[in-house]
Amino acid sequence: MYVISNGHNYIMKRKGGRICATCDINLALQFESKGLAICEINKLPAGYKNGRYAPKSMDEATIAGKSPNITAPAVKPNTYAFHMEDSEWLAELKKNLVITDKTMCNLKEMYSKVYGDLTAASDEIDDLEHAIEFKTVNAAQGYQLMAELKRARRRRREAKDAKLLLEIVMNTETREWGDGKLETAIEQLGTRQFTPKVRNDLFEKN
Template structure:
């Protein structure tokens, strides 16, 4: 199996001090720390070494046998160090019947989150639509009030003035235009009022949006193995 170590290319390797838990350089490859996962050793290189070590050490690949695997940092911190049957070639291995090729094929398939992403977008869209509807409702009420005032003005003008045929026709067209406009406003307002009156709990909707935000920005505070998250 391929593993990884940190070296300066001059016979020194990174090891972990058993007493203070810090990473230090050591002149014996045998006692150098080994990792299985590249992202973990890369994280150590970037975040857990002193500046002097970080500037002089780099990652190399190393061949590891099963016994060496049990001494890797990944293996130890994972809590599997006390499981004697983690990987073994002997006849008592609990892993001897695993179909490695099948497992590799399975884990190579991307995990699809299309439906989850769609739900997230739909929730946000629904929330935005609800806000827009409430805003539009107030706009329509203001427009209806304005048109009602214009209609009232036309009625009073007709009432207080003697109009000839042409003037009467103009007043009729002005009134008709505003009545039609008022009808369009009232129809749209009627639909929006029914939508807004639906049993939509805005607090629950807000909680769902907060939950989605937490999903997208999920963080974990380690309970014990804080070195893994440095």
């Protein structure tokens, strides 16, 4: 059996047939052959097209999702415990490592949620744009539609930004920790630039 995975998440279908990402392999769509999985990848919504999804066998995906099992050492007879006072830097290191560990533990869940938010916002934008195109509305209704469209587009932008940042952190196979890519991306996302394709007049100062 095969599933569709990008190494972090799997593709699943909610009730009603809506595609979304999940970190639980048990909820993933399963296919009898690699070819069927590829066909499904070709039909994925636009928000998933650049997500590096590929067909993987269940065994391969299960092994990739496992982490080392670390257990506490067995206590031997006549063993005595002593509390060690940490130096300031070691205490700070432990604190930061715990935060890092908790954050990394939640990355897949966060990534799955962001993907879901991105898909939902994209679908809402599609609905709103078709409503603007096809419906005849008065000025108040038109303003309401445009306000909703703006909010939906900003939600999609936030989801895309979060997806980009999470992928930088999660993609440790092609980058080194502390290489500055994350800081650079955050800085670039703080200032938006857009070059109009046709309507320069829409962005010119009055």
